[in-house]
Amino acid sequence: MKQRNESQIIPLLRQEEGIRYNPYIDSLGYPTTGVGFKLGPSGAPLSHYTFSLSDNTINAWLQDNVNGTLASMQSNSEIATALAHCNQERKDILTSMAYQMGVSGLAGFHCALSAMAAEDWAEVATQMLDSSWARQTPERAQRHADVMRSGQWQPTYDF
Template sequence: MSKIIPIIAYEEGYKEHAYIDTEGYPTIGCGIVIGPKNAPLENYIFNVPRNVGEVWMQKIIDQKIAEINSQPSLRAALNKCNQARADVLYSMAYQLGVSGLCAFKNMLVMISEGNFDGAADAMLNSRWAKQTPARARRHAQVMRTGTYQCYQGVI
């Protein structure tokens, strides 16, 4: 059973009110961008309760999954993944966008070949891993092991 919502909630955190993310975008919930870069927060005076945010996240994930399945390289990788590994790809697509996930060409080839250790190494040897090192280490561990073990007690 997928654990994507609790994984994203853990990785992104949750804020019911708007905030500016690390890239300068107004954001709410679990990293949901709600406006253009550098837009003032006073334009976003609403709150999103967590249960509503989780439904919103699931709708975003459903859209990302449809986009992933429309990309041959992503679909080929996903076909080799168990649920835990698939959740890593979904989480990366949530964070980076599907086009950002597509940029991990070596990782995707390795996953398609069933080389999960190599895929994990490729994940850790990326700009993404330098920007979000703890998240990248956890995701790489899931990719390597095919389990949610590194999230025990969190999800």
């Protein structure tokens, strides 16, 4: 199992979210591109978005989105307290969750966040998997719960 001190959030999100270089309509009807970058309102014609992105552009846009997510996470006292008890791998998992469902969605995981503050990693994983998020994205939730439980990157991550 891999363990690193530096953040792997960019490769993690690229792997979990997938990468699209050209605009497309996502499952909710929003024009989207890159690594889940919403471009406009639901129902907007795709013909309004005629460009493609490079890896450098995607990474810069992604890093900017991650920076905003991290700032919002730090402004929520319950999340900030939980982050203070996490190693870098666990912080990246929380950031991935906030990126996927928004910081307000992550803030709804009160029991998991409390378990993080107590460093009860088995309970954190249990709480993560007992959620509507896990029912909506079960494979991603399982991968994230495995990292949260162990504190180490699992072989399913290829970065």
